[in-house]
Amino acid sequence: MDDRGHFSKHRHERAEPTSANVGAHATVTLVIPFEHRNRPFELRIGADGALELHLDRCLRKRRETGPEEPQYVWTNVELEWEEHHYVEARHWASERRVVVTVNGAPLLERVY
Numbered sequence: 001m002d003d004r005g006h007f008s009k010h011r012h013e014r015a016e017p018t019s020a021n022v023g024a025h026a027t028v029t030l031v032i033p034f035e036h037r038n039r040p041f042e043l044r045i046g047a048d049g050a051l052e053l054h055l056d057r058c059l060r061k062r063r064e065t066g067p068e069e070p071q072y073v074w075t076n077v078e079l080e081w082e083e084h085h086y087v088e089a090r091h092w093a094s095e096r097r098v099v100v101t102v103n104g105a106p107l108l109e110r111v112y
Contacts, residue, residue: 034100034108036087037079043089043098051091069094 027047034041042054049065053073061073070090077085087107089100100108 030112032098032108032110032112036085036102036107039077039079041087041100043091043100045091045098049093051089053087053089055087065093070099 028044029047030045032043034043040056042052042057044052044054046052049071051063051065051071051073052059053061053075055075055077060075063071063073065071070092072088072090074086074088077087079085086103087100088102089098091098095111097109097111099106
């Protein structure tokens with residue numbers, strides 16, 4: 001973060017998750033990469049059923065599996081000066097389907 005409170009736009013490399021560096025729920029069964037405004041996002045579904053939303057290879061939100069569908073994760077991202085993008089992801093495990101929207105507009109829908 002610089003002296004104005006803004007994060008650096010430089011990309012940093014990061015090791016892939018392993019049980020050694022992120023704990024017991026590190027096993028990922030599905031990774032769905034996507035981009036928005038040239039920024040790399042990933043939606044990950046773990047072996048334990050948890051849904052994770054990553055931006056620039058950093059975890060933004062995680063939702064454990066539960067009895068209700070869809071699982072839902074979101075993040076609010078400022079990509080340009082004061083331009084906010086609300087990224088939402090929904091997962092229906094029973095249908096093996098994910099949907100990603102940005103500010104309510106569809107970005108990605110996938111059945112796996």
